[in-house]
Amino acid sequence: MKMDSPLLRQTWTASAVLINMFGQGMVLGYPSSLLPGLSHPDSPIKTDLHTSSWLGSIVGVAGIPGFLVSSVIMALYGRRLTHGLMILPGMVGWLIIYFAKDIPTLMIGRFLCGFTSAATLSLGAIVIGEYTSPNYRGVYLYLKNAAVCMGAMWMHIICQYLDWRNCALVSLVPLVIAVIIIYTWPESPAWLVSKHQYEKSEEAFYWLRGYTLESQKELEETINIQKSRMSKVKIKLRYSEKVMMFCQKFTQKDFLKPFIIMVLATTVLEMCGRHVFPAYALHIMADITGETSQSFFYAIGVDFIMTSSAIFASFLVKIMNRRTLLFSTGFAAVAVLMSVCLYLYLAAKNVVSGDQMWIPISLLVVYFILANLGCAPIPLALVGEVFPLAHRGVGTALSGIWISICIAGGLQSTPYLLVTVKAYGFFAVYGSVLGVSLLILYFIMPETKDRTLQEIENYFNYGTFDDNGGDEEANKKMIK
Numbered sequence: 001m002k003m004d005s006p007l008l009r010q011t012w013t014a015s016a017v018l019i020n021m022f023g024q025g026m027v028l029g030y031p032s033s034l035l036p037g038l039s040h041p042d043s044p045i046k047t048d049l050h051t052s053s054w055l056g057s058i059v060g061v062a063g064i065p066g067f068l069v070s071s072v073i074m075a076l077y078g079r080r081l082t083h084g085l086m087i088l089p090g091m092v093g094w095l096i097i098y099f100a101k102d103i104p105t106l107m108i109g110r111f112l113c114g115f116t117s118a119a120t121l122s123l124g125a126i127v128i129g130e131y132t133s134p135n136y137r138g139v140y141l142y143l144k145n146a147a148v149c150m151g152a153m154w155m156h157i158i159c160q161y162l163d164w165r166n167c168a169l170v171s172l173v174p175l176v177i178a179v180i181i182i183y184t185w186p187e188s189p190a191w192l193v194s195k196h197q198y199e200k201s202e203e204a205f206y207w208l209r210g211y212t213l214e215s216q217k218e219l220e221e222t223i224n225i226q227k228s229r230m231s232k233v234k235i236k237l238r239y240s241e242k243v244m245m246f247c248q249k250f251t252q253k254d255f256l257k258p259f260i261i262m263v264l265a266t267t268v269l270e271m272c273g274r275h276v277f278p279a280y281a282l283h284i285m286a287d288i289t290g291e292t293s294q295s296f297f298y299a300i301g302v303d304f305i306m307t308s309s310a311i312f313a314s315f316l317v318k319i320m321n322r323r324t325l326l327f328s329t330g331f332a333a334v335a336v337l338m339s340v341c342l343y344l345y346l347a348a349k350n351v352v353s354g355d356q357m358w359i360p361i362s363l364l365v366v367y368f369i370l371a372n373l374g375c376a377p378i379p380l381a382l383v384g385e386v387f388p389l390a391h392r393g394v395g396t397a398l399s400g401i402w403i404s405i406c407i408a409g410g411l412q413s414t415p416y417l418l419v420t421v422k423a424y425g426f427f428a429v430y431g432s433v434l435g436v437s438l439l440i441l442y443f444i445m446p447e448t449k450d451r452t453l454q455e456i457e458n459y460f461n462y463g464t465f466d467d468n469g470g471d472e473e474a475n476k477k478m479i480k
Contacts, residue, residue, distance in 0.1 A: 025151020059114025060408025067400025090116030
């Protein structure tokens with residue numbers, strides 16, 4: 001396939017990530033099809049509240065091995081092969097679900113789908129970060145979030161017309177398309193540099209970015225710095241020494257600070273309802289409105305708002321700084337969510353009339369617009385940006401484990417929260433943690449807009465985006 005435009009080549013490469021993310025959105029939205037289907041009186045497979053919560057949350061548990069395996073394989077064998085391989089378990093998982101006859105089989109299928117979701121979440125961000133130019137990297141990374149929203153919305157729509165088995169079969173399609181596109185990729189230039197394959201790195205880099213003075217300067221800087229770091233004498237280490245070196249990473253500022261930023265950023269991602277709402281949209285809306293006949297339409301309406309906001313954010317990021325967008329929309333989202341919580345609590349206590357359901361629904365619409373402008377896409381973008389090349393595998397794996405814990409905890413606890421403390425208690429817990437995480441992140445997160453990955457790496461090494469460590473003015477710019 002001949003593509004003369006570097007932008008077209010980058011878009012073609014990123015499209016595989018986006019199509020796969022669409023498929024992962026269907027994984028998140030699938031409980032809206034599966035759980036009502038299993039609770040139907042005529043269902044041959046029976047379930048209860050405890051089992052249902054595990055069918056929803058096991059994708060988060062599967063994320064822990066998913067992130068770990070993905071990080072190890074991508075460091076050893078590159079981004080292209082790893083991305084293709086990590087999609088295969090998800091394909092097998094959907095087929096297992098389609099043919100399932102009992103709960104354990106469904107659990108296995110959901111586990112495999114969750115494995116792929118986690119394995120490709122951070123890997124997709126790294127692919128976009130390493131394959132695309134700084135000018136367009138933010139747009140592609142933001143579109144990842146939009147793709148997940150679209151996938152969840154599509155699942156919520158088709159589950160009204162197809163049973164849960166056929167929904168599983170439909171979910172195979174985006175994964176197959178993504179694997180076909182991945183086959184046409186070159187290998188990541190950054191990974192090739194880390195393996196001393198400089199000629200192949202140049203060829204892949206210029207194919208993706210075009211041969212310009214700007215791209216030539218960026219590649220030369222990356223190769224020279226990595227050569228300098230790799231020129232140190234390497235000795236074969238014992239296992240105990242490797243463990244010691246791993247532990248020492250937590251004392252290195254170019255690893256520790258990005259890791260803390262990612263822990264807080266991914267907490268923001270989960271607490272804004274990024275993975276919980278697609279899975280339990282119908283349940284949450286039914287709890288708020290008090291009836292189920294219209295909950296589907298409310299859920300689809302919110303899905304549409306989330307998707308539209310995510311797409312709009314993909315273009316908004318071109319004209320706004322990451323920090324400005326995240327914290328302006330994030331703190332506003334917290335205020336709106338707490339307003340929803342307050343109204344629902346007062347209505348439950350009969351302090352105010354509970355007949356005006358348009359009030360919390362309207363506020364939720366505003367909340368999801370704000371959350372999907374900053375809180376959802378920016379943490380996903382940071383995964384592909386903040387870790388230096390030397391720590392990218394380990395940093396991604398550890399960040400992924402934390403994401404998995406948050407997803408599993410959120411998906412596991414949501415059914416119980418809705419039963420015990422209702423929607424207002426659920427929103428209060430999530431809003432509180434979201435606000436605290438944003439407040440801490442405000443003081444430590446640098447501005448990465450239009451910065452090359454090497455410049456970001458320089459910042460965490462030297463405190464400045466230049467590589468000389470002495471430009472105080474550049475250091476000050478990071479919070480502007």
